[in-house]
Amino acid sequence: MIELLYFAWVRERIGVDGEILPLPQGIATVSSLLDWLAGRSAGHAAALADRNAIRVAVDQVFAGFDAAVAAGAEVAIFPPVTGG
Amino acid sequence: MIELLYFAWVRERIGVDGEILPLPQGIATVSSLLDWLAGRSAGHAAALADRNAIRVAVDQVFAGFDAAVAAGAEVAIFPPVTGG
Amino acid sequence: MIAVAVQSTPIDAAVAVAPLTAERSDVGAVVTFTGFVRDDNGLTALTLEHYPAMTECALATIAAQAAARWPLSGGVIVHRVGRMVPGEAIVLVAVASSHRSAAFQAAEFLMDWLKTKAPFWKAEERAGGVTWVAAKASDDTAADRWNDRRGESVFELRPAV
Amino acid sequence: MIAVAVQSTPIDAAVAVAPLTAERSDVGAVVTFTGFVRDDNGLTALTLEHYPAMTECALATIAAQAAARWPLSGGVIVHRVGRMVPGEAIVLVAVASSHRSAAFQAAEFLMDWLKTKAPFWKAEERAGGVTWVAAKASDDTAADRWNDRRGESVFELRPAV
Numbered sequence: 001m002i003e004l005l006y007f008a009w010v011r012e013r014i015g016v017d018g019e020i021l022p023l024p025q026g027i028a029t030v031s032s033l034l035d036w037l038a039g040r041s042a043g044h045a046a047a048l049a050d051r052n053a054i055r056v057a058v059d060q061v062f063a064g065f066d067a068a069v070a071a072g073a074e075v076a077i078f079p080p081v082t083g084g
Numbered sequence: 085m086i087e088l089l090y091f092a093w094v095r096e097r098i099g100v101d102g103e104i105l106p107l108p109q110g111i112a113t114v115s116s117l118l119d120w121l122a123g124r125s126a127g128h129a130a131a132l133a134d135r136n137a138i139r140v141a142v143d144q145v146f147a148g149f150d151a152a153v154a155a156g157a158e159v160a161i162f163p164p165v166t167g168g
Numbered sequence: 169m170i171a172v173a174v175q176s177t178p179i180d181a182a183v184a185v186a187p188l189t190a191e192r193s194d195v196g197a198v199v200t201f202t203g204f205v206r207d208d209n210g211l212t213a214l215t216l217e218h219y220p221a222m223t224e225c226a227l228a229t230i231a232a233q234a235a236a237r238w239p240l241s242g243g244v245i246v247h248r249v250g251r252m253v254p255g256e257a258i259v260l261v262a263v264a265s266s267h268r269s270a271a272f273q274a275a276e277f278l279m280d281w282l283k284t285k286a287p288f289w290k291a292e293e294r295a296g297g298v299t300w301v302a303a304k305a306s307d308d309t310a311a312d313r314w315n316d317r318r319g320e321s322v323f324e325l326r327p328a329v
Numbered sequence: 330m331i332a333v334a335v336q337s338t339p340i341d342a343a344v345a346v347a348p349l350t351a352e353r354s355d356v357g358a359v360v361t362f363t364g365f366v367r368d369d370n371g372l373t374a375l376t377l378e379h380y381p382a383m384t385e386c387a388l389a390t391i392a393a394q395a396a397a398r399w400p401l402s403g404g405v406i407v408h409r410v411g412r413m414v415p416g417e418a419i420v421l422v423a424v425a426s427s428h429r430s431a432a433f434q435a436a437e438f439l440m441d442w443l444k445t446k447a448p449f450w451k452a453e454e455r456a457g458g459v460t461w462v463a464a465k466a467s468d469d470t471a472a473d474r475w476n477d478r479r480g481e482s483v484f485e486l487r488p489a490v
Contacts (some may be wrong), residue, residue, distance in 0.1 A: 008217055008289035009300045040315065059190065060222040075218055076287075080303035083216065083288025084203060084259050084279055092378055092450035095463045141448065144383040160380055160448075163465035167377065167408065167449025168364060168420050168440055182343045193368040193415030199436070200361040207354040235489065254354030266367065268440055269471070275360070276433050310430070 001071060004037070006007055006047070007078035010054070013047035023071045030056050031065040033075065048077075085155060088121070090131070094138070095155035097131035107155045114140050115149040117159065133159075139164055170231035170243035170263070174223050176250040179257040188242045188264040195241050199271040200262040201279050207254035210294045216249045216258065219287035223247075226286045234263070234278050237314075238270040245278060247288065277314050284311040331392035331404035331424070335384050337411040341385040349403045349425040356402050360432040361423040362440050368415035371455050377410045377419065380448035383407075387447045395424070398459075399431040406439060408449065435487050438475050445472040 005018040005026050034056075048054060056063050057076040070074055075083040089102040111117050118140075122132040132138060140147050141160040153159055171187070181202055189195050205214045227245050236241065243263040254257065261278045265271040282288075290301040332348070342363055350356050366375045388406050397406065404424040413419065422439045426432040443449075451462040 005219065007219055007287070039282070057219070057222060060219075060225060062285070074221070076222070078219070078287070079289065079300065081284065081286060081288055082290045082301040082303055083218070083286050084283035084307075089380065090378055091448070092452070141383060143381070144380075144386060146446070158382070160383070162380070162448070163450065163461065165445065165448055166451045166462045166464050167379070167447050168444035168468075186399070189365065189416065193366070196367045197365070197463050198361075198363045200363075201358075201429065201433070202359045202361075203429065204350065204356050205354070206357045209351050255350065268362065268364065268437075272362070272433065272440075279429055279433075291402075 002033075002069065003074045005074065005076040007076065010047045014041075014043045023069070028068060028070070029065070030058065030063055030067045030069055030075070032067050034065070034077070037077075044060050053079055085146075086117075086153065087158045089158065089160040091160065094131045094162050100144045107153070111132070112152060112154070113149070114142065114147055114151045114153055114159070115151050118161070121161075137163055169235055169240070170245065172227035172231055172245045174218065174220075174227070174247050176248065178252075179246050179248055180261050181247070181257070181260055184244050184246050184260055185262045188244065188262060192241070194266065195264045196266045197271040198214060198262060198264045198267040199275040200260065201275050202257050203259040203279075204256060205252050205254045206255050211254060211292050212295070213251055213253050213293040214258070215251045215291045215293070215298075216247075217289045217291065218247075218249050222287050227282075230278060230285060233281070234274045237277070238263075238274040239267075240244055240264065240265050240270065240274055243274070243278070245282070247282070247286070249288070266294045280307070280310040280314060283307045330396055330401070331406065333385060333388035333392055333409055335379065335381075335388070335408050337409065339413075340407050340409055340421050342418070342421055345405050345407050345421050346423045349405065349423060349469065353402070355427065356425045357427045358429040358432040359423060359425045360429070360436040362436050363418050364420040364440075366413050366415045366417050366419060372415060372453050373456070374414050374454040375419070376412045376413055376452045376454070376459075377408075378450045378452065379408075379410050383448050385436040386429045388443075391442045392445060393440060394442070396434045398438065399424075399426065400428075401426050401431065401435055404435070404439075404441070408443070408447070410449070441468070441471040441475060444468045 001020050002023040003020050007015050034048050038045050058067050061075050085104050086107040089106050090098050118132050120130050143152055143158050241264045246260045250260050261275055263274040284307050291298050299305050391482045402425045409419055416452055424432050424435040444466050452459050
Protein backbone atom coordinates (compact mmCIF):
# COMPACT_ATOMS: atom_id res chain seq x y z
CA MET A 1 0.00 0.00 0.00
CA ILE A 2 0.99 3.61 -0.51
CA GLU A 3 -0.46 6.60 1.36
CA LEU A 4 -1.22 9.61 -0.80
CA LEU A 5 -1.91 13.12 0.57
CA TYR A 6 -3.19 16.06 -1.47
CA PHE A 7 -3.00 19.76 -0.64
CA ALA A 8 -4.43 23.07 -1.93
CA TRP A 9 -5.85 22.91 -5.46
CA VAL A 10 -4.49 19.41 -6.02
CA ARG A 11 -6.73 18.30 -3.16
CA GLU A 12 -9.68 20.27 -4.53
CA ARG A 13 -9.36 18.89 -8.05
CA ILE A 14 -8.97 15.29 -6.91
CA GLY A 15 -11.79 15.79 -4.43
CA VAL A 16 -10.30 13.99 -1.41
CA ASP A 17 -7.64 14.86 1.20
CA GLY A 18 -5.81 11.64 0.49
CA GLU A 19 -6.15 7.95 -0.26
CA ILE A 20 -4.45 4.68 0.59
CA LEU A 21 -3.97 2.45 -2.45
CA PRO A 22 -2.18 -0.76 -3.35
CA LEU A 23 1.01 0.16 -5.22
CA PRO A 24 0.93 -1.52 -8.65
CA GLN A 25 3.88 -3.56 -9.88
CA GLY A 26 6.37 -1.53 -11.88
CA ILE A 27 5.79 1.81 -10.18
CA ALA A 28 9.04 2.72 -8.49
CA THR A 29 9.46 6.48 -8.99
CA VAL A 30 7.44 9.64 -8.28
CA SER A 31 7.13 10.19 -12.02
CA SER A 32 5.57 6.78 -12.74
CA LEU A 33 3.34 7.16 -9.66
CA LEU A 34 1.98 10.47 -11.03
CA ASP A 35 1.36 8.90 -14.47
CA TRP A 36 -0.58 6.08 -12.88
CA LEU A 37 -2.58 8.40 -10.58
CA ALA A 38 -3.51 10.69 -13.50
CA GLY A 39 -5.39 7.77 -15.04
CA ARG A 40 -7.57 7.08 -12.02
CA SER A 41 -10.26 9.73 -12.61
CA ALA A 42 -11.00 12.96 -14.44
CA GLY A 43 -10.22 14.81 -11.21
CA HIS A 44 -6.82 13.15 -10.86
CA ALA A 45 -6.09 13.92 -14.52
CA ALA A 46 -7.03 17.60 -14.06
CA ALA A 47 -4.96 17.92 -10.89
CA LEU A 48 -1.86 16.35 -12.41
CA ALA A 49 -2.09 17.65 -15.99
CA ASP A 50 0.59 20.34 -15.60
CA ARG A 51 3.57 18.61 -14.08
CA ASN A 52 5.49 21.90 -13.90
CA ALA A 53 2.92 23.01 -11.33
CA ILE A 54 3.28 19.88 -9.19
CA ARG A 55 5.61 19.36 -6.25
CA VAL A 56 6.01 16.19 -4.18
CA ALA A 57 7.25 15.12 -0.77
CA VAL A 58 8.11 11.50 -0.02
CA ASP A 59 7.94 10.64 3.66
CA GLN A 60 7.71 14.36 4.53
CA VAL A 61 10.79 15.39 2.56
CA PHE A 62 10.61 17.32 -0.73
CA ALA A 63 11.52 14.96 -3.58
CA GLY A 64 12.18 15.24 -7.29
CA PHE A 65 10.19 13.32 -9.91
CA ASP A 66 12.97 10.77 -10.20
CA ALA A 67 12.85 9.95 -6.48
CA ALA A 68 12.09 6.34 -5.53
CA VAL A 69 8.73 5.34 -4.09
CA ALA A 70 7.96 2.01 -2.51
CA ALA A 71 5.14 0.35 -0.62
CA GLY A 72 4.72 1.90 2.81
CA ALA A 73 5.71 5.41 1.71
CA GLU A 74 3.71 8.58 2.41
CA VAL A 75 3.65 10.63 -0.78
CA ALA A 76 2.24 14.15 -0.64
CA ILE A 77 1.30 15.94 -3.88
CA PHE A 78 0.71 19.69 -3.99
CA PRO A 79 1.31 22.96 -5.87
CA PRO A 80 4.45 25.07 -5.26
CA VAL A 81 4.39 26.34 -1.69
CA THR A 82 3.25 29.90 -0.90
CA GLY A 83 3.70 30.36 2.85
CA GLY A 84 5.63 32.94 4.80
CA MET B 85 31.76 85.93 17.40
CA ILE B 86 31.72 82.22 16.69
CA GLU B 87 30.11 79.56 18.86
CA LEU B 88 32.17 76.40 19.33
CA LEU B 89 30.76 73.11 20.69
CA TYR B 90 32.86 70.11 21.68
CA PHE B 91 31.73 66.50 22.10
CA ALA B 92 33.07 63.21 23.47
CA TRP B 93 36.88 63.12 23.92
CA VAL B 94 37.31 66.43 22.10
CA ARG B 95 35.24 67.99 24.90
CA GLU B 96 37.20 66.11 27.55
CA ARG B 97 40.61 67.13 26.19
CA ILE B 98 39.69 70.78 25.74
CA GLY B 99 38.01 70.74 29.16
CA VAL B 100 34.85 72.70 28.32
CA ASP B 101 31.56 71.90 26.54
CA GLY B 102 32.00 74.89 24.30
CA GLU B 103 33.08 78.49 24.04
CA ILE B 104 32.06 81.69 22.30
CA LEU B 105 34.99 83.55 20.81
CA PRO B 106 35.62 86.51 18.55
CA LEU B 107 36.52 85.17 15.12
CA PRO B 108 39.95 86.52 14.14
CA GLN B 109 40.51 88.19 10.79
CA GLY B 110 41.60 85.78 8.06
CA ILE B 111 39.88 82.68 9.39
CA ALA B 112 37.32 81.71 6.80
CA THR B 113 37.39 77.88 6.65
CA VAL B 114 37.02 74.98 9.08
CA SER B 115 40.65 74.09 8.46
CA SER B 116 42.02 77.52 9.44
CA LEU B 117 39.64 77.61 12.41
CA LEU B 118 41.06 74.30 13.69
CA ASP B 119 44.64 75.57 13.24
CA TRP B 120 43.85 78.67 15.24
CA LEU B 121 42.00 76.75 17.99
CA ALA B 122 44.88 74.27 18.37
CA GLY B 123 47.09 77.14 19.47
CA ARG B 124 44.84 78.28 22.28
CA SER B 125 45.92 75.79 24.97
CA ALA B 126 47.63 72.46 25.53
CA GLY B 127 44.16 70.92 25.81
CA HIS B 128 43.08 72.34 22.47
CA ALA B 129 46.32 71.14 20.90
CA ALA B 130 45.85 67.62 22.28
CA ALA B 131 42.24 67.47 21.15
CA LEU B 132 42.98 68.62 17.62
CA ALA B 133 46.40 67.01 17.03
CA ASP B 134 45.11 64.18 14.83
CA ARG B 135 42.96 65.82 12.19
CA ASN B 136 42.03 62.41 10.72
CA ALA B 137 40.16 61.75 13.97
CA ILE B 138 38.25 65.05 13.86
CA ARG B 139 34.83 65.67 12.32
CA VAL B 140 32.98 68.99 12.17
CA ALA B 141 29.45 70.29 11.75
CA VAL B 142 28.75 73.90 10.76
CA ASP B 143 25.33 75.13 11.81
CA GLN B 144 24.26 71.54 12.61
CA VAL B 145 25.27 70.07 9.25
CA PHE B 146 28.33 67.86 8.76
CA ALA B 147 31.00 69.82 6.91
CA GLY B 148 34.37 69.15 5.34
CA PHE B 149 37.57 70.93 6.38
CA ASP B 150 37.28 73.21 3.37
CA ALA B 151 33.82 74.43 4.36
CA ALA B 152 33.38 78.16 5.00
CA VAL B 153 32.98 79.56 8.49
CA ALA B 154 31.91 83.09 9.32
CA ALA B 155 30.97 85.13 12.36
CA GLY B 156 27.69 83.95 13.81
CA ALA B 157 28.21 80.30 12.92
CA GLU B 158 27.83 77.38 15.32
CA VAL B 159 30.76 75.03 14.77
CA ALA B 160 30.74 71.65 16.51
CA ILE B 161 33.97 69.64 16.73
CA PHE B 162 33.94 65.96 17.66
CA PRO B 163 35.35 62.48 16.92
CA PRO B 164 33.77 60.21 14.28
CA VAL B 165 30.26 59.30 15.40
CA THR B 166 29.53 55.93 17.05
CA GLY B 167 25.79 55.81 17.65
CA GLY B 168 23.21 53.29 16.56
CA MET C 169 18.17 27.16 19.54
CA ILE C 170 15.71 28.66 17.05
CA ALA C 171 12.26 27.81 18.38
CA VAL C 172 9.55 26.97 15.83
CA ALA C 173 5.78 26.99 16.25
CA VAL C 174 2.76 26.53 14.00
CA GLN C 175 -0.49 27.83 15.45
CA SER C 176 -4.08 28.66 14.49
CA THR C 177 -4.34 31.42 17.11
CA PRO C 178 -3.16 35.03 16.63
CA ILE C 179 0.59 35.69 16.87
CA ASP C 180 1.68 37.79 19.85
CA ALA C 181 4.96 39.35 18.70
CA ALA C 182 6.01 40.62 22.13
CA VAL C 183 5.54 37.19 23.70
CA ALA C 184 7.37 35.45 20.86
CA VAL C 185 10.39 37.76 20.87
CA ALA C 186 10.83 38.27 24.63
CA PRO C 187 12.78 35.02 25.26
CA LEU C 188 15.53 36.14 22.86
CA THR C 189 16.77 38.79 25.28
CA ALA C 190 15.25 37.80 28.64
CA GLU C 191 17.90 37.50 31.36
CA ARG C 192 20.69 38.04 28.82
CA SER C 193 23.20 40.81 28.32
CA ASP C 194 25.26 39.31 25.50
CA VAL C 195 22.77 40.02 22.70
CA GLY C 196 23.66 43.06 20.60
CA ALA C 197 21.02 42.92 17.88
CA VAL C 198 17.53 41.55 17.37
CA VAL C 199 15.88 41.69 13.94
CA THR C 200 12.19 40.87 13.72
CA PHE C 201 10.12 40.34 10.60
CA THR C 202 6.34 40.19 10.74
CA GLY C 203 4.21 39.44 7.69
CA PHE C 204 0.60 40.60 7.63
CA VAL C 205 -2.53 39.86 5.59
CA ARG C 206 -3.10 42.79 3.21
CA ASP C 207 -6.47 43.83 1.80
CA ASP C 208 -5.12 43.89 -1.77
CA ASN C 209 -7.78 44.14 -4.45
CA GLY C 210 -10.67 43.62 -2.08
CA LEU C 211 -9.22 40.62 -0.24
CA THR C 212 -11.49 39.76 2.68
CA ALA C 213 -9.72 36.75 4.19
CA LEU C 214 -6.70 34.50 3.76
CA THR C 215 -6.56 30.81 4.65
CA LEU C 216 -3.24 29.09 5.24
CA GLU C 217 -3.30 25.36 4.61
CA HIS C 218 -0.31 23.25 5.60
CA TYR C 219 0.98 19.67 5.76
CA PRO C 220 0.98 19.06 9.48
CA ALA C 221 3.16 15.93 9.53
CA MET C 222 5.88 17.81 7.66
CA THR C 223 5.60 21.45 8.72
CA GLU C 224 7.45 21.53 12.03
CA CYS C 225 10.29 19.42 10.68
CA ALA C 226 10.60 21.68 7.62
CA LEU C 227 10.71 24.77 9.84
CA ALA C 228 13.26 23.16 12.15
CA THR C 229 15.44 22.27 9.17
CA ILE C 230 15.29 25.84 7.84
CA ALA C 231 16.08 27.13 11.34
CA ALA C 232 19.05 24.77 11.62
CA GLN C 233 20.39 26.07 8.31
CA ALA C 234 20.24 29.64 9.61
CA ALA C 235 21.98 28.64 12.83
CA ALA C 236 24.72 26.90 10.84
CA ARG C 237 25.31 29.92 8.59
CA TRP C 238 25.34 32.81 11.09
CA PRO C 239 26.47 33.21 14.70
CA LEU C 240 23.05 33.55 16.33
CA SER C 241 22.35 33.53 20.03
CA GLY C 242 18.70 32.65 19.48
CA GLY C 243 15.72 32.87 17.20
CA VAL C 244 12.07 32.08 16.74
CA ILE C 245 9.76 31.23 13.83
CA VAL C 246 6.00 31.39 14.38
CA HIS C 247 3.72 30.58 11.43
CA ARG C 248 -0.01 30.93 11.63
CA VAL C 249 -2.37 28.51 9.83
CA GLY C 250 -6.13 28.57 9.21
CA ARG C 251 -8.28 31.52 8.28
CA MET C 252 -7.32 35.13 9.05
CA VAL C 253 -8.42 38.61 8.01
CA PRO C 254 -6.52 41.70 6.73
CA GLY C 255 -4.29 43.22 9.39
CA GLU C 256 -3.57 39.91 11.14
CA ALA C 257 -0.04 38.53 11.29
CA ILE C 258 0.71 35.45 9.15
CA VAL C 259 4.30 34.86 10.16
CA LEU C 260 6.89 36.16 12.59
CA VAL C 261 10.62 35.55 12.40
CA ALA C 262 13.08 36.98 14.91
CA VAL C 263 16.80 36.38 15.37
CA ALA C 264 19.29 37.55 17.95
CA SER C 265 23.02 37.94 17.42
CA SER C 266 25.98 39.88 18.72
CA HIS C 267 26.12 41.80 15.46
CA ARG C 268 23.52 43.47 13.30
CA SER C 269 24.67 42.20 9.94
CA ALA C 270 24.27 38.55 10.97
CA ALA C 271 20.83 39.27 12.44
CA PHE C 272 19.60 41.04 9.30
CA GLN C 273 20.92 38.37 6.97
CA ALA C 274 19.58 35.47 9.01
CA ALA C 275 16.10 37.01 9.26
CA GLU C 276 15.95 37.65 5.54
CA PHE C 277 17.23 34.12 4.83
CA LEU C 278 14.58 32.59 7.09
CA MET C 279 11.81 34.50 5.31
CA ASP C 280 13.12 33.66 1.83
CA TRP C 281 13.30 29.97 2.66
CA LEU C 282 9.97 29.92 4.50
CA LYS C 283 8.36 31.31 1.35
CA THR C 284 9.80 28.59 -0.87
CA LYS C 285 10.70 25.56 1.24
CA ALA C 286 7.97 25.05 3.84
CA PRO C 287 4.67 23.26 3.11
CA PHE C 288 2.15 26.13 3.34
CA TRP C 289 -0.42 27.20 0.77
CA LYS C 290 -2.43 30.44 0.75
CA ALA C 291 -6.02 30.73 -0.47
CA GLU C 292 -7.43 34.25 -0.92
CA GLU C 293 -11.09 35.10 -0.38
CA ARG C 294 -12.69 37.95 -2.28
CA ALA C 295 -16.27 38.80 -3.23
CA GLY C 296 -15.71 36.86 -6.45
CA GLY C 297 -14.64 33.65 -4.74
CA VAL C 298 -11.60 31.81 -3.42
CA THR C 299 -8.34 31.56 -5.37
CA TRP C 300 -5.09 29.80 -4.55
CA VAL C 301 -2.05 32.06 -4.55
CA ALA C 302 0.52 31.18 -7.22
CA ALA C 303 4.16 30.90 -6.27
CA LYS C 304 6.19 33.94 -7.30
CA ALA C 305 9.34 33.71 -9.39
CA SER C 306 10.71 36.60 -7.34
CA ASP C 307 10.48 34.43 -4.21
CA ASP C 308 12.45 31.66 -5.92
CA THR C 309 15.07 34.19 -6.98
CA ALA C 310 15.30 35.55 -3.45
CA ALA C 311 15.68 32.06 -2.01
CA ASP C 312 18.31 31.07 -4.58
CA ARG C 313 20.59 33.84 -3.31
CA TRP C 314 21.36 31.68 -0.31
CA ASN C 315 22.11 28.45 -2.16
CA ASP C 316 25.30 26.60 -1.55
CA ARG C 317 26.24 22.94 -1.51
CA ARG C 318 24.76 22.48 1.95
CA GLY C 319 21.49 24.18 1.06
CA GLU C 320 20.97 22.36 -2.19
CA SER C 321 21.52 18.95 -0.68
CA VAL C 322 18.95 19.59 2.02
CA PHE C 323 16.21 21.04 -0.14
CA GLU C 324 15.46 20.55 -3.78
CA LEU C 325 11.94 21.59 -4.51
CA ARG C 326 12.10 21.55 -8.27
CA PRO C 327 11.27 18.24 -9.90
CA ALA C 328 14.18 16.85 -11.86
CA VAL C 329 12.15 16.69 -15.08
CA MET D 330 6.08 59.56 7.78
CA ILE D 331 9.04 58.02 9.62
CA ALA D 332 8.76 59.25 13.20
CA VAL D 333 11.99 60.04 15.05
CA ALA D 334 12.62 60.32 18.79
CA VAL D 335 15.61 60.80 21.06
CA GLN D 336 15.00 59.91 24.69
CA SER D 337 16.80 59.26 27.96
CA THR D 338 14.15 56.80 29.17
CA PRO D 339 14.03 53.08 28.29
CA ILE D 340 12.74 52.18 24.81
CA ASP D 341 9.43 50.30 24.75
CA ALA D 342 9.54 48.39 21.46
CA ALA D 343 5.87 47.39 21.47
CA VAL D 344 4.73 50.99 21.98
CA ALA D 345 7.11 52.29 19.31
CA VAL D 346 6.11 49.77 16.65
CA ALA D 347 2.34 49.60 17.26
CA PRO D 348 1.46 52.74 15.22
CA LEU D 349 2.95 51.19 12.07
CA THR D 350 0.09 48.71 11.78
CA ALA D 351 -2.65 50.14 14.00
CA GLU D 352 -5.96 50.52 12.13
CA ARG D 353 -4.31 49.50 8.84
CA SER D 354 -4.73 46.51 6.60
CA ASP D 355 -2.44 47.55 3.73
CA VAL D 356 0.86 46.76 5.46
CA GLY D 357 2.41 43.48 4.36
CA ALA D 358 5.73 43.54 6.19
CA VAL D 359 7.27 45.12 9.26
CA VAL D 360 10.99 44.77 9.96
CA THR D 361 12.25 45.83 13.37
CA PHE D 362 15.85 46.20 14.49
CA THR D 363 16.74 46.66 18.14
CA GLY D 364 20.30 47.24 19.30
CA PHE D 365 21.24 46.38 22.89
CA VAL D 366 24.08 47.14 25.28
CA ARG D 367 26.31 44.03 25.50
CA ASP D 368 28.46 43.12 28.47
CA ASP D 369 31.53 42.59 26.25
CA ASN D 370 34.82 42.29 28.13
CA GLY D 371 33.34 43.26 31.47
CA LEU D 372 31.43 46.32 30.25
CA THR D 373 29.30 47.63 33.11
CA ALA D 374 27.60 50.65 31.51
CA LEU D 375 27.38 52.59 28.27
CA THR D 376 26.77 56.33 28.00
CA LEU D 377 25.43 57.86 24.80
CA GLU D 378 26.36 61.50 24.32
CA HIS D 379 24.76 63.45 21.50
CA TYR D 380 24.53 66.91 19.94
CA PRO D 381 20.99 67.91 20.84
CA ALA D 382 20.60 70.84 18.45
CA MET D 383 21.52 68.58 15.54
CA THR D 384 20.30 65.09 16.45
CA GLU D 385 16.63 65.20 15.54
CA CYS D 386 17.33 66.94 12.26
CA ALA D 387 20.00 64.37 11.38
CA LEU D 388 17.60 61.52 12.17
CA ALA D 389 14.83 63.16 10.15
CA THR D 390 17.19 63.58 7.19
CA ILE D 391 18.21 59.92 7.35
CA ALA D 392 14.55 58.93 7.63
CA ALA D 393 13.67 61.07 4.61
CA GLN D 394 16.39 59.35 2.60
CA ALA D 395 14.91 55.94 3.44
CA ALA D 396 11.42 57.13 2.50
CA ALA D 397 12.74 58.44 -0.82
CA ARG D 398 14.51 55.18 -1.66
CA TRP D 399 11.88 52.56 -0.75
CA PRO D 400 8.07 52.44 -0.86
CA LEU D 401 7.41 52.54 2.87
CA SER D 402 4.03 52.98 4.52
CA GLY D 403 5.61 54.09 7.79
CA GLY D 404 8.58 53.86 10.07
CA VAL D 405 10.07 54.86 13.39
CA ILE D 406 13.54 55.60 14.76
CA VAL D 407 14.02 55.78 18.53
CA HIS D 408 17.51 56.45 19.87
CA ARG D 409 18.30 56.41 23.54
CA VAL D 410 20.84 58.80 25.09
CA GLY D 411 22.43 58.97 28.53
CA ARG D 412 23.69 56.12 30.68
CA MET D 413 22.41 52.56 30.31
CA VAL D 414 23.44 49.08 31.44
CA PRO D 415 23.93 45.75 29.60
CA GLY D 416 20.67 44.33 28.30
CA GLU D 417 19.05 47.73 27.73
CA ALA D 418 18.05 48.85 24.24
CA ILE D 419 20.15 51.63 22.66
CA VAL D 420 18.25 52.03 19.42
CA LEU D 421 15.12 50.81 17.70
CA VAL D 422 14.36 51.11 14.00
CA ALA D 423 11.17 49.76 12.43
CA VAL D 424 9.78 50.12 8.92
CA ALA D 425 6.54 49.01 7.31
CA SER D 426 6.01 48.28 3.65
CA SER D 427 3.83 46.26 1.34
CA HIS D 428 6.77 44.01 0.56
CA ARG D 429 9.42 42.35 2.65
CA SER D 430 12.43 43.18 0.54
CA ALA D 431 11.83 46.93 0.83
CA ALA D 432 11.28 46.64 4.58
CA PHE D 433 14.50 44.65 5.12
CA GLN D 434 16.59 46.97 2.98
CA ALA D 435 15.21 50.16 4.51
CA ALA D 436 15.78 48.91 8.07
CA GLU D 437 19.36 47.92 7.30
CA PHE D 438 19.95 51.25 5.54
CA LEU D 439 18.61 53.20 8.53
CA MET D 440 20.92 51.34 10.91
CA ASP D 441 23.98 51.72 8.66
CA TRP D 442 23.41 55.45 8.33
CA LEU D 443 22.53 55.93 12.01
CA LYS D 444 25.89 54.36 12.86
CA THR D 445 27.85 56.71 10.62
CA LYS D 446 25.80 59.88 10.00
CA ALA D 447 24.07 60.84 13.26
CA PRO D 448 25.80 62.80 16.07
CA PHE D 449 26.04 60.18 18.83
CA TRP D 450 29.12 59.05 20.73
CA LYS D 451 29.42 55.99 22.98
CA ALA D 452 31.53 55.85 26.15
CA GLU D 453 32.08 52.43 27.73
CA GLU D 454 32.48 51.92 31.47
CA ARG D 455 34.53 49.02 32.80
CA ALA D 456 36.32 48.37 36.07
CA GLY D 457 39.42 49.93 34.49
CA GLY D 458 37.72 53.21 33.62
CA VAL D 459 35.80 54.91 30.85
CA THR D 460 36.80 54.73 27.19
CA TRP D 461 35.29 56.31 24.09
CA VAL D 462 34.29 53.83 21.41
CA ALA D 463 36.24 54.23 18.17
CA ALA D 464 34.36 54.34 14.88
CA LYS D 465 34.59 51.06 12.98
CA ALA D 466 35.78 50.84 9.39
CA SER D 467 33.21 48.07 8.89
CA ASP D 468 30.43 50.54 9.70
CA ASP D 469 31.75 52.96 7.09
CA THR D 470 31.89 50.14 4.55
CA ALA D 471 28.32 49.13 5.39
CA ALA D 472 27.10 52.71 5.04
CA ASP D 473 28.96 53.22 1.76
CA ARG D 474 26.91 50.42 0.17
CA TRP D 475 23.99 52.82 0.00
CA ASN D 476 25.81 55.79 -1.52
CA ASP D 477 24.52 57.45 -4.62
CA ARG D 478 24.54 61.02 -5.88
CA ARG D 479 21.65 61.96 -3.63
CA GLY D 480 23.21 60.39 -0.55
CA GLU D 481 26.64 61.92 -1.06
CA SER D 482 25.29 65.39 -1.55
CA VAL D 483 23.33 65.25 1.67
CA PHE D 484 26.02 63.82 3.90
CA GLU D 485 29.74 64.01 3.62
CA LEU D 486 31.32 63.13 6.91
CA ARG D 487 34.89 62.76 5.76
CA PRO D 488 36.91 65.94 5.77
CA ALA D 489 38.15 66.88 2.33
CA VAL D 490 41.79 66.87 3.46
